[in-house]
Amino acid sequence: MGVKRPANYSTQQGRLILGYLASLEDRHVTVSQIVQYFRKQKIPIGQTTVYRHLEKLYNSGTIHRYALSDGGACYQYVRDDRPCQEHFHLKCEKCGDLIHLECDLLEEIQNHVYKKHDFQIDALKTVFYGICGRCIAGR
């Protein structure tokens, strides 16, 4: 008793959306990109449905969600072999690329900030903004 059971029918739309996200591996997409993708496949899925599935998947920890600086958001499949909890992300403001930062420094930062500044960082939601090497070099 107590914890709400979200129910879970296996529907075609749900399978398609999850399958698409999983097929992207590390890449992230926005809601409109998902909608457009299926429209092109001649299997249009309503955006309401996409939003609802993404919310469920996000709540169940199946996908990540990153807030973009323009107000929107992007989503990304959680690969079992590469949990994003263990690294930060770098977002290039020029080309929009989202880079996974695989580095021990991260743990150090979290530890330091927790011990010295009394704050528990959530790596999953934290995104470093800046410019990637390719864009600094000028393409």
Added chain:
Amino acid sequence: MGVKRPANYSTQQGRLILGYLASLEDRHVTVSQIVQYFRKQKIPIGQTTVYRHLEKLYNSGTIHRYALSDGGACYQYVRDDRPCQEHFHLKCEKCGDLIHLECDLLEEIQNHVYKKHDFQIDALKTVFYGICGRCIAGR
């Protein structure tokens, strides 16, 4: 010749908005908070005007702007004696507090990420999400 001059009349609204932001010191506000503040002062300022001033102030480096995870944004005066370029920010997801993280470690991070991962972090736009000590302790 060339660079567009944004022009700059000194208007009552502009002075009031900047004055309010400056009076907040480190604290940050949203557009609606600004609008409400002046409404209470019986000097209502249109939200369009607020948005336009904030954009100018942001472009001129007078204030900072942080994207919030709920899609909105908040703004904060740049204190001359405490340039935010030199530190990161911690945003508590529970109480919403925005904390200034004054710490040498940050410079280290920026250097490391630049040298080892070929990415130039923009500290101004980067916000660490997590839970602050007070909220961990439970109020």
Added chain:
DNA sequence: ATAATTGCAAACACTTTGCACCTGT
């Protein structure tokens, strides 16, 4: 059968724009 899912249209929240009027220079 019946409870969940779907997706259109409408509602929302935040932000931007068009435009007639007002203000600073």
Added chain:
DNA sequence: ACAGGTGCAAAGTGTTTGCAATTAT
């Protein structure tokens, strides 16, 4: 005078909700 600023109302985004029809179990 006239370029810039103001603010209402309208238009744009991205996201959520109401609800009748559809689908999974």
